[in-house]
Amino acid sequence: MGTDLIEPTRTNPVVVARGVRRVFGEQLVLDGLDLDIAPGEFVALLGRSGSGKSTFLRALGALDAEVEGHLRVPAQQAIVFQDPRLLPWQKVLTNVNIGRPDNAQTRADALAALDEVQLASKAKAWPRTLSGGEAQRVALARALVREPELLLLDEPFGALDALTRIKMHGLLQQLVAKYRPAVLLVTHDVDEAILLADRVIVLTDGAISLSSPVEIPKPRSRDSREFNELRRHLLTELGVGDEPDAQ
């Protein structure tokens, strides 16, 4: 059936998913998944490898015409993947503006978005001259310039080193606090989910098996008791037990 794209409203959920189902050949990947995401809500989606997280994110991104069930998402949305997916033959500013009309206003908006990710100085650079973290910040600027009601993030920091990842967490938190999109973050990293999200959900056997609000005040410390309790709870749900280095 594909995905209905709607104009945003202030009060209704930004995402409504009911009975979402996706089958690949013999394999049932999503099996009656239900989820609402409120305007401005940051939801982190955890699940074992192969559980269908990216499949669900692609359905929300209207990238899957064969998904079944009821799915309503805003037309104004943007996706960031693990790989920044910049066009190597276009300079950074043009990459941010890709798919939008090219005029003085949109170029100014793209430069402002680059400034938000502290990369205005790289506007005229070629993508190949950027570090992995910089390229991913450009991908974030490209998403933000679209002023998304819904920001879909598929393991966006998965390929970055630990230090860059921490910096990106801070940057994302600032940007989300400023622009207030609803966010769905797919991640393998339980700590990342607890650090960033208003709510953490777990995908098991094709459906949401756990939905837990994160009521820990920000900034969140990985060392706090509440953080550790929620981490243990989520790891148990993921079937990894509570080994100290389990993920």
Ligand SMILES: Nc1ncnc2c1ncn2[C@@H]1O[C@H](COP(=O)(O)OP(=O)(O)OP(=O)(O)O)[C@@H](O)[C@H]1O
């Ligand atoms: N286009 C496709 N054709 C066939 N099978 C697919 C396709 N896309 C996904 N799958 C299968 O669906 C299952 C879920 O894949 P998906 O990428 O959604 O999992 P995931 O939870 O995001 O995994 P990971 O955490 O490892 O990235 C996998 O078994 C995968 O092989």
